[in-house]
Amino acid sequence: MTQNHDELARRVMRALQKEGWEAQLAPHGSKGYDIKLKRGGERVAAIVKDYRVKVHSGLVDKYRDFINEARERDEFDRGFFVSTSGFYEPALVQNLSEEFTYIELATFKRGKLRWEDKYEADENGEPRNRFIGVFTAKGGVGKTTVAAHLAGAFALSGYDVILLDLDPQQNMTKLLGKGVYIPGTRGRAGSAIGVLKPDNYEDVSEKDNIIICDCNPEFDENPKSFIRKFDYCIVPTTLTPLGVNKNADVIVRTMREIRRENPRAELFVVINSLYPGEDERNHKLNEAMKASLKELIDDEHTRLNYIEPDEAAIRWSKHLLYWGYHFIENTQPQLAFREIAGRNNPRTDFLKLLERLEHHTDIERLKELERDES
Ligand SMILES: Nc1ncnc2c1ncn2[C@@H]1O[C@H](COP(=O)(O)OP(=O)(O)OP(=O)(O)O)[C@@H](O)[C@H]1O
Ligand SMILES: [Mg+2]
Known part of the structure; x- marks a missing residue:
């Protein structure tokens, strides 16, 4: 983790703590995620991405594989994917489908987390009222x-x-x-x-x-x-x-x-x-x-x-x-x-x-x- 990324992860961590999560940075050397979270017996791994463009569904898929493996090892129950630049449409739409479990997407801006679970697009891909x-x-x-x-x-x-x-x-x-x-x-x-x-x-x-x-x-x-x-x-x-x-x-x-x-x-x-x-x-x-x-x-x-x-x-x-x-x-x-x-x-x-x-x-x-x- 670079220093900048480390600082960003800390800021995301603080936003998650405000939502009641017990949080710590991933131990040194661990791969695939940035923050370790716990709340009421649930264990969650969060990854934080700071790209200039939106996150595409391929990256989310990769993270889902990581989480599925972590679930098999009984290390984590779920995963959060946090992006500072939002997500491309297919990633959001996929996130809504029934089979798409164990992962939640959030956009992090100005110190705030916006969970994408309430996102519903209309047929033109535009957000609704x-x-x-x-x-x-x-x-x-x-x-x-x-x-x-x-x-x-x-x-x-x-x-x-x-x-x-x-x-x-x-x-x-x-x-x-x-x-x-x-x-x-x-x-x-x-x-x-x-x-x-x-x-x-x-x-x-x-x-x-x-x-x-x-x-x-x-x-x-x-x-x-x-x-x-x-x-x-x-x-x-x-x-x-x-x-x-x-x-x-x-x-x-x-x-x-x-x-x-x-x-x-x-x-x-x-x-x-x-x-x-x-x-x-x-x-x-x-x-x-x-x-x-x-x-x-x-x-x-x-x-x-x-x-x-x-x-x-x-x-x-x-x-x-x-x-x-x-x-x-x-x-x-x-x-x-x-x-x-x-x-x-x-x-x-x-x-x-x-x-x-x-x-x-x-x-x-x-x-x-x-x-x-x-
Ligand atoms: N902050 C306030 N300061 C002074 N008066 C208020 C304030 N809020 C509401 N009122 C007054 O209280 C009365 C009731 O308000 P209102 O009609 O908006 O309530 P309501 O919950 O919509 O009522 P109903 O259940 O009948 O629909 C109104 O006369 C309104 O002018
Ligand atoms: Mg009324």
Whole structure:
């Protein structure tokens, strides 16, 4: 191993440690892999490749042979193939096939690992849309508000985003009609977000879109075919003393219901209506909430992300409380992103939430593609 490669392997190792792996560099002189990993009795060998071009399927095949032999020797159970330059299409497609077991592919960029297991290409070899459901098995905690403004944050950050109103109550459609325009800030162009109902959702997958689905709290009221599409699910909840245990129960139920239809969606719990300037009380409430959720967090491991309020939370705000007032006034729909005295908490909070999601998912890929095309 050269020094550079050694340093890279260490950085990958740190990213894996963040995912709960016990990791060490391969002992000197060992061939075929770079990092030795252990987690809950499982032994994994990881190889790290730093090529200027994407990794092709032949290299992955070779590594698979190595892993198969290591399995026969009972040295490792699985292998990770980490590339700093991504993978060519055939390697990714092969990775999805049923026979292709024991190997997982990941791309390592800017200190982050992006697992390629969620990658699905359409027939043209293009990545598909990403579905983000906003769901919790409780009414009135801000699903519609969060869905609309998260879509706003995506649009402000240069993504193509669509809102899909899955809730038969159709609050989103009532509030925003067919769509909403978001004026650009600081010289940037504005953008529009379309609102669709499931019936007139045709596959918009010609482009790579982010599709944010506003749901009904009654799980069975939502069309199953869309729940199954969720890649990610945002679960808004609140921090209040009387709600701590109850809300934790709601999150457990939410998880159970989603898993009935969708075994793979990754869940993100986010605190909504956080009262600003009450750090100490909010901290204690947050600790109590996490304690009530401990079992679920342990069980689901990486498929459940509890977003700490200091990483991202939606603060209680007058902007959001009165969001939708245009409906009363019968004026143009808008989001609660307008500045008052140069400030706007919702916009800051939702952009932060988006950043947190970008950090923990592969959605940024859609923005990258967008940039590559232009
Ligand atoms: N962060 C916030 N600050 C202030 N008010 C908020 C905030 N988030 C939501 N609200 C208000 O709470 C109310 C309920 O929000 P919303 O309708 O988005 O919830 P919901 O979960 O979609 O409800 P339902 O289950 O009926 O679909 C709305 O009046 C909204 O303006
Ligand atoms: Mg709603």
